[in-house]
Amino acid sequence: MFPAGIHSNSYFGYLVVNDDDLHSVVLSYLVHNCYKETVESFTSCTEMKRPADCLEDMEKRKRIFRFALEGNALKAIELTQELAQDLLEKNPDLHFDLLSLHFVELICSRKCTEALEFAQSKLAPFGKVQKYVAKLEDFMALLAYEEPEKSPMFHLLSLEYRQHVTDSLNHAILENANLPSYSAMERLIQQATVVRQCLSQEQGKVMEC
Template identity: 30%
Template sequence: MVSTYAFNGVQRPASRLTAPQDLFNSFYHNSSWACLRETRRRYQAHEKKPKLTMEVTGSDINALILDYLTTEGYPSAAAKFSKEANLSPRQEEESVKARQQIQHSIHMGSIQDAIEALNDLEPQVLDKNPSLHFALLRLQLVELIRTCNSTPGGDISPALSFATTQLAPRAPTNPEFLEDLERTMALLVFPPDNLEPQLAALLHPDLRRSVGDQVNKAILTSQNQRRDAAIRNLVRLRAWAESTARETKKDLPARLELGLDFDEDRPENGEAMIL
């Protein structure tokens, strides 16, 4: 008589091969083993997948360049580049030209022309942004003072009249406006070749560029466009990532090059400059 054993309620022959095999099958198919098998299957599938890499293509670079030329207001260059790179323009060329002309007028000190062009292009911008409007008017006052100071004994009445009619009514609405107006009027008191740094800064071209940049961003916002070129955000992100990595004691070289062929002493080449 062949001996048997009970397995899962079924009588089976108790051979040396069958009993261990059934025992193994029992363990292999229960929930614990199934979990292990599923884990191993997923791991093997993950290992077979291609690793995620960040590849920058030529079309990505071209799009980044076109975005910069468009956002910063270089219509001719943007039009030529989009044609050569076979890319669709991001904005209408006429709109970009209008923004460029407004910035050019500001950079040249023709503030009244810039204000008129801005009102023609986006009439609501100055109405919705009193600070920007005041900044433009204050810059216009600076240009009037610059003109009257350019010759000995120059007539200051145009500057006084403009300050009285355009800036004085707005100054009480904001303490910063009043402070800016007082500082600007001080340019009429002190000789232009002996100004304190705060006053000298008003006559520096940087003020024109700063106001021009504010106007450009305000126009882009009004047109539902991004205020900054994408490359500026990438530079900020790169600087943030490096700063965060260093704060968390990650193993980084003392100096991370941007790959720019500039003088090594320039900050742009070793540290991302926040634009």
């Protein structure tokens, strides 16, 4: 698989990577994650051409994600519908998750009556579909605890859950705009992980022989 006398781990040190390719990977990551100011600086320093309308698109996505991460999911939904009118209609799972963020925010603010009313009007209709039933039960169970942060469903209140929903929203918006839903860097890491796993398995087989 590798040239004679060269270990797989050191072989990659012989590979030459084009600077333009590296720049493209970095730019893809920055655009994907809405680092607008850094994109401007990076493209200026490297004399790269900015993707068409990328700065305006990043600013819109960045606003949406900021609202979602800060707990203002209803505003994030509103802006998402302005940016991509039928996106949430085509992605009910994502729509449910965003609505659940608002429900969780009401729970954390101890607005239990408002949370119950919101659940009945916005979340309950999802219960007609079997795959949402268990999720609904978990969210509704939060109402039973005076300190929901100490409940078995505490992970639904975490920043990690909010980040997960926000990442899913980012991927959906990019995909809806016919753009890569994952950055080139993410794909490279995924591919490198698979390659390393395959190499480890092959080396294990060789050692067994």
